[in-house]
Amino acid sequence: MIILETQELVKNFGGLTAVNRVSLHVDEGEIFGLIGPNGAGKTTLINCITGTYPPSGGRVHFLGEDTTGQQADVMCHRGMARTFQICQPFPQLTAMENVLAGVIFGSTHKHSKRPEVVAAEILDFVEFSMPKDTRADQLNTVQLKRIDLARALACRPKLLLLDELAAGLTTGELGDLMDIIRKIRDSGISILMVEHIMRVIMGLCDRIAVLQYGTKIAEGPAQEVANDPRVLEAYLGEGHTAD
Ligand SMILES: Nc1ncnc2c1ncn2[C@@H]1O[C@H](COP(=O)(O)OP(=O)(O)OP(=O)(O)O)[C@@H](O)[C@H]1O
Ligand SMILES: [Mg+2]
Incomplete structure (x- = not known):
């Protein structure tokens, strides 16, 4: 079943x-x-x-319904959560409180557990390793990305959109993050991920599209698209071929 479909989507900023x-x-x-x-x-x-x-034009369909132009809070309650390329935490709240915002406001689901317990479990799931009462403005980028992911998961999405979640991670941390993303998918959440690191893309993605x-200049199975001459040219400049 298709969970998300865009049709001829357009966005103009002035010219x-x-x-x-x-x-x-x-x-x-x-x-x-x-x-x-x-x-x-x-x-x-x-x-x-x-x-x-x-x-500016085109349509978005999510879970079989036309959701074009619906606002972010509505989309979140419908089951779409995202992380941000540049994390946007509440800086004066703790890691725990940032995730609680997702648990309490991001979903209409009624938990049987206390919100603090749910938030703590999600922080553990994303392997957040600092004390949970650390204020967000004390965290480095990598840790902020963990709480951003935890906050998004707290909204109990059906589709999770990740915008360069792996940027800035060490090789070891990349492997850990890839394991977490696989676990998220295995828990039944579909994922659309924007990523520059090809090891992550090739290791995780079923299909990819290239903008x-x-x-969109290409779309298909990851291996096929990565070897497409048009894609190599887009990344490396003219004159490159698949070999
Ligand atoms: N709010 C905005 N107002 C005006 N122009 C914008 C706005 N947001 C993005 N753009 C422009 O739209 C184009 C696409 O930007 P976008 O951030 O979507 O690219 P991206 O593929 O995510 O790039 P990156 O890999 O650097 O994150 C750029 O030329 C950018 O300057
Ligand atoms: Mg971007």
Whole structure:
């Protein structure tokens, strides 16, 4: 079953077309990768899907319903949660309180456990290793990304959108994060991930799509797309071929 579909999605900023008629879909249970050079429109596409920005054209369907232009809080309650390329925690709240915001406000689900217990379990699940009462403004980028992921999971999404979650991690941390993402998928959550690190993309994604200047230039099984001459050219410049 298709969980998410965009049809000819467009986003203009003044004279700039950041997303240009992008059609793609994510299957239920899939890890779908979205790659492309800097400025290609990946974050803007996530923003239009999740309701941060209204699209300028095209449609978004989520769980079989037309959700085009719905606001972010509505999309969150419908089952879509995302992380941010540049984390946006509540700086003066603790790690625990940041995740509690997701537990309490991000979902309409009624938990049988206390919210603090749910939040603590999610922080453990994402392997947050600092004391849970550490204020967010005391955390480094890697730890902030963990609480951003925990906050998104606390919303109990059916689709999770990750925007460069692996950026800045060491090789060892990358392996740990990939294990966590696999566990999230195995728990029944579909994933759309934007990522530059090809080891992560190739290790996790069932299918990928490539954006360049706002336009989708390739889509398909990860191995196939990674060897597509148009994709190599987009990343490496003219003159590169698959071999
Ligand atoms: N709010 C905005 N107002 C105006 N222009 C914007 C806005 N957001 C993004 N853009 C522009 O849209 C284009 C696509 O940006 P976007 O951030 O979506 O790219 P990206 O693929 O996520 O890049 P990166 O890999 O660097 O994160 C860029 O030219 C960017 O400057
Ligand atoms: Mg981006």
